[in-house]
Amino acid sequence: MNNIYKVCDIMNNNISKIIGEKISKLRKEKGISLSKLAELAKISKSTLSSIESGNANPTISTLWAIADALNVPFGELLPKEFNEVDESGITVKLIEQSEGKPKIEVYLMKLEPNSVREAKPHKKGVIEKVLVIKGKMVVGSKSSPKCLKVGEEIEFCGDVPHIYKALDEEVSAIVVLYYFPMEIVKIKSLF
Amino acid sequence: MNNIYKVCDIMNNNISKIIGEKISKLRKEKGISLSKLAELAKISKSTLSSIESGNANPTISTLWAIADALNVPFGELLPKEFNEVDESGITVKLIEQSEGKPKIEVYLMKLEPNSVREAKPHKKGVIEKVLVIKGKMVVGSKSSPKCLKVGEEIEFCGDVPHIYKALDEEVSAIVVLYYFPMEIVKIKSLF
DNA sequence: ATATATTGTTCATTATATAGAACAAAAATA
């Protein structure tokens, strides 16, 4: 038993546990029994039982059959992605990235009401754009943040400490990082 | 849901084939050999070989290890989800939606080189914003579309026929739909 | 040119995911 197996086992356990819980939750929401779901998915009860209890490492075909039987998209069974970070009520998910000129990263940021994130400076020459999709937030350089509402956007140099703060409702925003040297700080109100 | 794929893909090919092709494609894009990827993912060459060739039914832990080694989110290896529409080289995926005022929908649009999409008018009072993340594209109302490159964005009334056209490289763009009555058409160049 | 390393595939072996039967407990039936 070497390290590789050890690592695999640990990883596997976490994923399996999350998947198992999701399946169990979805099944109960649909109000069907484990036996019934196994029958619908055309897999054995024992297999489904071990998957739901988290002591399994199911194959893709088995999972697919379960998703199909539950009538949910496959991704519904999976844990949150690696690129999805959750800290103190703020979730950041990488949507898209490009290695062009400039290099770009696009994130979907979700903030629970009144949550705050203080971000350390990025490298010199990083421009950050924030476009508010839902709610109201205060965002920008820590020294002079601006209040934005739905549809508004801000751009600022990412190389200084900056802040994201949701007001008293849930907030969604698209955050775009441009990696190249510039110095623009402006705010644009669309509506 | 998955029924669609069951009918369209799985009956003929199968999930394994699709997954195998995706992994192979992603690996070649990264420019690494099968042997190297197997090493990175800490799985055997033979396993990876059979997965890529479509003659396998991998476990979730194996797939997870491969996604991790490729440095892509797990979902990247899977067939497209239900919210992802593919037509003539253009993929549109719903990223986020909000029922606020205005109602907003955010999409990630990916266009293969030289692909074109002509969209029918939305309802009156829909404003559409397009932010280019990668490549160059021609976008806007069909009568007066504009050419945008990375970092540039356009807003236009969605209630007229409009067009999305990639130039000779792959294009990614964030598309935001605002559902409320207004009449703005403007273009803003950031860089 | 020869030697060495790396490519991806195929095979036998090993590890393990799934199936199927047996089981007790809880519901549902009579």
Next chain:
DNA sequence: TATTTTTGTTCTATATAATGAACAATATAT
């Protein structure tokens, strides 16, 4: 009430996913 059905779990047996070695074909190095 007693009987039957259905619940989810836990075994053993079987099917198969993953491994590691052997392989020919290329590529790289000496």
